[in-house]
Amino acid sequence: MLDVSDLACRRGERLLFSGLSFQVPAETLLHVRGRNGSGKTTLLRALCGLLRADAGSIRWRGETIRDLAEDYNRDLLYFGHLNGIKADLTGLENLRIASTLDQDPADADAIFAALSRIGLEGFEDLPTRMLSQGQKKRVALARLILSKAPLWILDEPFTALDVDAVDLLQQLIAEQVARGGSVILTTHQEVPLTSGAIQRLTLGEASDPVSSESTESETRH
Ligand SMILES: Nc1ncnc2c1ncn2[C@@H]1O[C@H](COP(=O)(O)OP(=O)(O)OP(=O)(O)O)[C@@H](O)[C@H]1O
Secondary structure: EEEEEEEEEEEEEEEEEEEEEEOOOOEEEEEEEOOOOHHHHHHHHHHOOOOOOOOEEEOOOOHHHHHHHHHHHHHEEEEEOOOOOOOOOOOHHHHHHHHOOOOOOHHHHHHOOOHHHHHHHHOOEEEEHOOOOHHHHHHHHHHHHHHHHHHHHEEEEOOOOOOOHHHHHHHHHHHHHHHOOOEEEEOOOOOOOOOEEEEEEEEEOOOOOEEEOOOEEEEEE
16 A cells, blocks of 8 residues: 655645545556646655655555665555666567566566557567557557566556557556556556556645545546
8 A cells, every 4th residue: 555645745946736646556556637737747656665755654565665775665666757667678688677676577488478468569679769659669568568566666657559559558458457556647648447446636625525435436636
């Protein structure tokens, strides 16, 4: 469970959000929404520990992410705008390195299978700079297939994907939630789940009311 309490972030002179509190339990997808510049990326980077919040606390399984440090990083898969892909390395090499950083590194067969599932069979040995934008993104997405991290934080993961890849990513997210994981993402795409719960958090709308339903909860901030 990720437990966020009274979080505030300022960028430059602007206070993007304050008093932000929410929890993301296992088997839950938190969909962060808001207009451009409302602070979605800032929030996700703070949740990953890449950016220091101005106030509040972020706890993972009861301990602050600052105290957990590397232990938190091992439980986390972060998918940011740059995708974490090295252009001079092949898809295979990128995934081998990414998976070595994980708690339970994947073997070559698993990496080939992941690249194949993501539609990159035959492209495994090309430097990723020779791939199209969508193919590069697919290499990054193959990390999700290999990941055993219980917490995924995904910033606009659907950008540059074609309909098949969108479909596959929706499946991967649903699988992560169904096996007891947590996912926090920003997207303009709907993400249907097969099981688990969806929470919604909208940034930049402090005056709006909080509403909730039994299967989905929605928070505006
Ligand atoms: N390094 C920085 N220094 C100063 N201000 C910043 C910095 N990074 C972001 N900002 C500002 O913080 C605000 C929120 O940016 P952020 O990227 O978190 O928004 P967002 O909701 O993810 O936007 P988008 O939907 O356009 O991706 C913006 O006004 C942006 O200009």
